[in-house]
Amino acid sequence: MNIDDFDFHLPEELIAQTPLKERASSNLMVLNRSDESIEHRQFSQIIDCLKPGDSLVLNNTKVLPARLLGTKEETGANVELLLLHQIEGDRWEVLAKPAKKIKEGTMIQFGNGLLRATCVENLEQGGKIIEFDYDGIFLEVLNELGEMPLPPYIKEKLDDQDRYQTVYAEDPGSAAAPTAGLHFTEELLQTIRDRGINIVYLTLHVGLGTFRPVQVDNIEEHDMHAEYYHLSAEAAEQLKETKQQGGRIIAVGTTSIRTLETVMRDHQELKAASGWTDIFIYPPYSFQAVDGLITNFHLPKSTLIMLVSAFATKDFIMRAYHEAIDQRYRFFSFGDAMIIL
Known part of the structure; x- marks a missing residue:
């Protein structure tokens, strides 16, 4: 398929710059795959789309304050690093700006030397392997010096x-x-539990693939960046039981669906598993694990809109997106949501 098949025009004012005051007050578009109908609700009404015995699958990953602003020790020039994932010990894969100015051996300091870093390897597309040096506990240092790495289309301060x-x-x-999970509150999750719907957690650490656009015309030639995932034995057993008893598995977000489909692809069943996944889901694709999907509205030409188009159909999703634009839905990370059943 061609990348242009997943393009659409989005008015810039519909890109949500800040979160709503109440998480669950966002709009919810309900898409029914059987008759391709579309309804408009509020996210707090998501409970009406779920049934006792269903399992709602949430990704419990936590965002690191992964944006570090520092200076090159040799010249004092400003440098920005975005931590992507820990390789081992104090070595991390990062995105660096300006990438061309950071070469192997370049030394960088943050917080007046509270944290120091050395570039040990250059990767493609601005990627680097960095080794950090510090006193104490790395996550505590990062919490003190790092900033939340908001996507580039968000210009407002959070x-x-x-x-x-x-x-x-x-x-x-x-x-x-x-971001599909940003709409849930503790109260809404408790209401869901009280209705007899299971809450199941897995982990997928969102990495470089989120920041890299598709740069090929033929999407089959696109390489996904690998991300770490973990599905526990307890979670797998709950999901298998859900299927056996006729319930549905509803994935919250593309990260949850990619994790479950990876496990099914690699093991032919839902079982305890962990590792790295570079699964790339686009039409046509036969889903093995998931019966429903809750997701936000994604960027044109992105791997995320391709996955959503595979779960429904490309024509149905594009029609839904155009209706969302007509109805002035808010798009992307802090935007509104859809559920596809």
Whole structure:
């Protein structure tokens, strides 16, 4: 398929720059795959789309304050690093700006030397392997010096950093939030539990793939960047039980769906598994694990809109997106949501 098949015009004013005051007050578009109908609701009404015995699958990854602003020790020039994932010990894969000015051996300091870094390897497209040097505990140093790595299309300052975390974020490791989960509150999750719907957690640390656009015309030639995932034995058993008892598995976000489909692809069943996935889902694709998807509205030509188009159909999703634009839905990370059943 061609990349232009997933293009659409989005008025810039519809790109949400700040989160709504109340997480669950966002709009919710309900898409029914069987008759291709579309309804408009509020996210707080998501409970009406779920049934007792269903399992809602949430990604409990936590976004690191992964944006570091520092200076080159030799020249004092400003440098920005975005941590992507920990390789081992104090070595991390990062995106660097300006990438061409940071070569092997370049030394950088942050917070007047509270944290120091040395570039040990150059990668493609601005990527670097960095080794950090510090006293104490790295995550504590990072919490003191780092900033939340908001996507480049968000220009406004985020006053409350917690609004770029889900309320159930637990396992630090992401360079971006699993944004479909930002709509949930503790109260809404409890209401869902009280209705007999299972809440199941898995982990996928969102990495470089989120920041890299598709740069080929033929999408089959695109290489996804690998991201770390983990599905526990307890979670796998709950999901298998859900299927056996006739319930549905509803994935919250493209990260959850990619994790479950990776496990099914690699093991032919839902079982405890962890590792790195570079699964790239685009039409046509036969989903093996998931019966429903909750997701935000994504960028044109992105791998995310390709995945959503595979779950429904490209024509149905494009029609839904154009209706969302007509209805003035808010797009991207802090925007509105859809559920596809």
